[in-house]
Amino acid sequence: MAVPDNKLQIEMLRKMMLIRAFEEKIKYLFTRGAMAGFSHLYDGQEAVAVGGCAALTRDDYITSTHRGHGHCIAKGGDVAKMMAEVLGRRTGYCKGKGGSMHIFDASLGILGANGIVAGGLPMGTGAGLKAKLTGSGQVTMCFFGDGTTNQGTFHESLNMAGLWRLPVVYVCENNGYGISVSQARHQAIRDVAVRAEGYGMVGAIADGNDVLDVYEKASAAVERARRGEGPTLLECKTYRYGGHHVGDPGTLYRSNEEVAAWRAKDPIPRMIAHVLDSGVMTRAEVDTLKAEVDAEIEAAAAYSLESPLPEPEEALDDLFIGFRATGREGRGARGGCAAGAGRAECGGAEGRPRA
C-alpha cells in the first residue's frame, strides 16, 4: 500500500489549495469581465488530479479535458503562465491563443487540455503505445469525466489498451453529471469501473474526495503499468461545486442539499484534518501554507493582467509546425517561412502548411 511521506502529504495539500485558489481567482476575474469566453472550473475535484499525479514522475504523461486546470497544476504547471493563457495574454502557455482548454506543456508530460470530450483518450492510448514500443518505462494517466465514458473513443481506446497491455491509467472523474444530465439519466450503470471487465483490465474505485485514497489506488495502478501488467480503469467518485462552466449557476438541475452534502466532504479540510491529527503539520504551518498559496495566485493574476494581449497580426503564427504567415497571405511578412520559400521550410507548396 502506497503511503505518502510527510513531505509528499504537505505537497499534496499545497497543490489542492493552489488549484482551489486558482479556480476561485478565475471565477472572480470572469465575473468582473476580465476574461473572454468560458472556463470549466475544477473546484471540488482537487483530490483526483493531485492524488493521481502524485503517483507519477515528471517524465510520465497526462492527458486532460475541458476541465483541465487542476490536472495541469497537479502535474507541475506554472500558474502564472496558465492564468495568462486563460486570460488570453501573450505571456500564456500558448501565447494567449489557446485559452483554458488548450493548456499544454510537453516539458512536464502534459499532452494538453482538450475541448473535445474524450479527445484525450486516443492520444493517451497512443502515448502508452509509444512507451511500450520504445520501452521507455513511462506511464500515461488519462483524465476524463463520467459523461465521456459514453463516447465511442472511450471504448475504442480501452479496448486497444487492454488488448495490447499498454501502460495507461484511465482515471474517470465521476462528478455525477455531464453538463446538466445526471449520471442516472445518461447511463444504466452506477459504477463506471465495471466497464473495465469488458476490456480485460483492472477496475478500481476511489473516494475522489480523499486525496490519500486516490493516491493509494493510482499508485497501485501506476506500479502495475510499469511492471508491464497493463492498464487500469480507476473511477474516482467526486463532485464539482460550480455549474458546468463559470457562466452556469448550476442551480436548475441539482438541489442545494446535494451540493451541501458534497461540500461537507470537501477534500481540502479533510486533508488538513489528516495532517493536523497525524502531527504532520501544525495549525500555524497550515495557515502559512495557505497564505503562501494565496500570494502565489495573487502574483499570477497581477502578472496576467499586466501582460499584453497578442497582436492581431500574430493570429496565424504558431498554428502549424514550420509555418508562419507570409506577405502573400496579406498579413505582412513575419519571418520564419519567407515568401517564396519551398517545401523544406514550409512543408508544402506555396507556403501552405502540411496537411
Ligand SMILES: Cc1ncc(C[n+]2csc(CCOP(=O)(O)OP(=O)(O)O)c2C)c(N)n1
Ligand atoms: C465531442 C464532444 N461532444 C460534446 C461536447 C460538449 N460537451 C462539453 S463538456 C460535455 C460533458 C462532459 O461531461 P463529463 O465527461 O462528465 O465531464 P465533466 O464536465 O463532468 O467534467 C459535453 C457534452 C464536446 N465538447 N465534445
Ligand SMILES: [Mg+2]
Ligand atoms: Mg461529469
